Amino acid sequence: MKISNPQKSDLLVSVVSPIHNAGGWIADYLRDVSNILSQEFKDYEIVLVDNASQDETITIVEQLQAELKNIQVYCLARSIPHESAFIVGLENAIGDVVITMDAAYDPVDPLIKMIDLSYSGINVIYGLRNDRINRSSPYHFMSRFFFRFYRYITKEDLPIAISTLRLYTRRAINSFLDNSDRYSLFPVIAAFSGLAYTTFNYQRINRTGSLYRQSYSDAIARALRLVFLSSHYPLRLLSVIALLAASLNIIYSFYVILINIFKDNVAEGWTTLSLQNSLMFFILFMILSVLSEYISRLFLSNQNRPFYLIDKESRSLVLTRKNDINVTSSKLKS
Template identity: 20%
Template sequence: MDISVIIPLLNEAESLPELHRWIKTVMDKNNYLYEVIFIDDGSTDNSWNCIEAIAKENPAVKGIKFLKNYGKSQALHAGFEKAQGDVVITMDADLQDSPDEIPELYNLIKNDGFDLISGWKKKRYDNVLMKNMPSKLFNWAARKTSGVYLHDFNCGLKAYSNEVVKNIEVYGEMHRYIPVLAKNAGFTKINEKVVQHQARKYGSSKFGMERFINGFLDLITIWFLSKFGKRPMHFFGALGALMFAIGLLAAAYIGVYKLYKLSVGEPAVLVTNNPWFYIALTTMVIGTQLFLAGFLGEIILRTKNNEARYKIAQLLHV
């Protein structure tokens, strides 16, 4: 199979028939062997009924219905597991991503040998204050932190080789950082393509300002996991050793100071009256706790079970 198109969605019943017709027109024009996988992420409108109707019309259409809303990352994870195409393309269901981009994205992966191509919506039709400015700040921080130099990490229109989607694990809210996950997994042929951004035709955006706050928090998480996810003791152990060393130095200072006072004949002072005593005690306790955190991290890493992060209510042709 040439292409798998994965489309996560939440309450997009109005746009689904038009999106399907558009994708089908592009696929038929280019004679691609394809599948379209719609992932209904707990919609409360008529989205699933629309997917069922479209699947009856076109056997290349498949569907996954979640029991409730689990988030875009979980939806992409489910789609990646089922994808069979040599090239996997993700896009949003709101018609803001253009299926006309598919042939060029396919060629960049299949013929030019890239592992991942990320869309760059250079010209946007979003609210400048509410979306564009926070997005620019977010993308700048992501570039500096991850070392992956893309202009638009959060663009839903991306293309991957099948090998990439089968070797990365998208979890939590990490869909924004799939290029970083790919890089950490060893896929380094990552590039971007300027894509057309269209104004939303139906409904309203499902994302608010909180996505940028969550995005920055996830950025810190993925930075930490990329550096210390496989060796937590290196991080916690180093901090623990530093804190313990400070405690030992403070304790040594207290001992030397007390011996000096005794040597010059001054009356002995209780150790607990010296503020350095509490500095030594606190830093040594914190150092011990950090060591324990590192040990626990190593144990969890070696004994964790891969539990399902979502429940599927229904499958369609998958």
């Protein structure tokens, strides 16, 4: 691979990657990332967030920490959503720029390209997955539809087909780390800042050796969660529906009055009344379902329960930034 800078940069780069049961491939991934960063930068760090692995992943990482520099791993006591683990890594990374990578599927080749793009003052860089752009499977069609819908209802400038391969400057990270819903909003959270971004296309790989299975139920649940947490649009839509229903009730009341004024022996209306009751109850239950979603989020956020707990933490035997600290001692002569 051609390295872009003839001399090593002073930029501190962090690469954040959640991992889970990665014993079969994590060594190759860490060597690839470390090789690229060590050639280009004086100081860097690889931040791994182990999402409660149950295989030999941590043992392998700890062995590599004796060989490779600047690897840090944070082991979570219990499993959390994969996308939430990225936020855990962002909270613990200290780089001037931070790159998030899905260690199982994102290639390492775009690393230098992304950092070169950041030198122009861009605060956020999104990798766009070619499979999400070009494939016409139902899953990818739903994904593209969701991003378009999300952009429409939130008015946020969010590119379609974004992935977990991203670069954030420290300014971008500071803009969203105080968001109380950050663990659920990683896919879209950078858009809230309004900072300038750029994109590039890339092809996903598969380091796991197993078939990647897409869960429609998980994708739908994630999409609903993002919409509910990002926008008041669902509530506003139901407010409009409720007002329309109230207006229809007023019109219907005038209709009943007129019927009673101009018609005798009124025994009709059972069908109309039944339809009207069904419609009203449908609207009420829809409103209750959306309100329940928001109330449940408030309930969870007010429990004061930590979203994650780091059970174990380890670092490479060599951290470049510590070696570069010069300490001078002198003795005062009397």
